[in-house]
Amino acid sequence: MTEHVWVGKARLVEHRCGVCGRKIDAVTGVMNTPPLPGESMLQPGDLTACVYCWSIGVWQEDGTVRTATPEECEDVPDWVRLQIARAQSPAKPS
Numbered sequence: 001m002t003e004h005v006w007v008g009k010a011r012l013v014e015h016r017c018g019v020c021g022r023k024i025d026a027v028t029g030v031m032n033t034p035p036l037p038g039e040s041m042l043q044p045g046d047l048t049a050c051v052y053c054w055s056i057g058v059w060q061e062d063g064t065v066r067t068a069t070p071e072e073c074e075d076v077p078d079w080v081r082l083q084i085a086r087a088q089s090p091a092k093p094s
Contacts, residue, residue, distance in 0.1 A: 018067035
């Protein structure tokens with residue numbers, strides 16, 4: 001059986017990553033089902049990752065993302081942690 005995923009994009013209130021300082025103004029989400037009409041793709045408390053430094057952040061009610069605490073990262077699946085570690089590793093010369 002083939003599983004389907006839905007990819008959505010949303011604009012954020014422009015702000016800076018709390019770790020690397022890069023500008024963040026959009027997010028892409030991957031989920032099993034699309035949000036209902038009028039429902040936001042992200043809900044306050046949802047986790048996200050900075051596309052530049054891969055730090056974990058938490059979506060806020062005001063449309064910004066703050067750096068997650070270690071406790072908030074405890075539920076991040078191991079496969080996601082592995083992908084983040086790979087993304088944060090320096091590129092190896094070819």
